[in-house]
Amino acid sequence: MSERVVADFVGRFYLTDMGRSEPVRGRIMLSPKRLVLAGDGHEVTIPMGAMFDVAVGHVPPEMREFFSDTVTLAYNTDDGRRMAVVEGEADTIEKFATVLFKAHLNGQEVTVEHPARRGGRVVDTPARQARLSVDGGTLAFRSGDGRFTIDLETVTDFERDRRTIDGSSRVALSVRHVPDTTALVSVIALSSKRVLNLLGRYLRLEYSDVVEDLSEVSLSDEEMQVLLAIYSAGSGVDPLEVVAADASRTTMVLNGLREKGLVVDGEEGTELTPKGRVVVNSRLEEVNS
Structure with a gap:
């Protein structure tokens, strides 16, 4: 591969047209233009423009006994549609999937x-x-x-x-x-x-x-009330001034919300994190639906 390589690792792969039921161990190389899978007498080059679907963690039912952490690719060839399943260590596959999506999307x-x-x-x-x-x-x-x-x-x-x-x-x-x-x-x-x-x-x-x-976030009614109060009052609010509850109790609730990553102390006061805003907005949509 003469062009710049953005991913290169050893893993296992399976191709729908390679004439065997088990995956093979080989080298997986990705450039901005193509993906190359090579090992055990099998080699395929998949142009980026031929790929039309990428699924992370999804394995076809007939291959589940062979794979765990995977990226499954669907692509077009002159002879019809084909599929490739790539497996590696969990961290490697996560990075590979990120780089693969970047190669497709960046600059579009x-x-x-x-x-x-x-x-x-x-x-x-x-x-x-x-x-x-x-x-x-x-x-x-x-x-x-x-x-x-x-x-x-x-x-x-x-x-x-x-x-x-x-x-x-x-x-x-x-x-x-x-x-x-x-x-x-x-x-x-x-x-x-x-x-x-x-x-x-x-x-x-x-x-x-x-x-x-x-x-995985479990919230009590009391915690939800504090989040809603911060949301309603806007950024830079002092929750102790807008929550109708004992100050010491409110402080305890706020500490729990900080640990859950839902509020943060900014320069101007307590604010909802992006995660906290999503939680509140989801709750408001439930109430209004």
């Missing part, structure tokens, strides 16, 4: 409305062209008039639907997120349905991690 030109909705209100934000990059748990968009990001920790939901963007009907991703105390919806469209599908996969992967993390 997107059309974005940010925000398309603010709270429950449609915002007349013009669509603009931007370059997408994914890194450090964020979607970043760079256009001629600046840069903005969506912190994936603040995403509460997303869906793929058909939207009218810049005067034409297009399939797009609508991403609901809560960067501060107001829920926003941003709409992202790409000219390539293949890349849009991969962006959806990436969002689902990151979103499932957030949901799993939040599912």
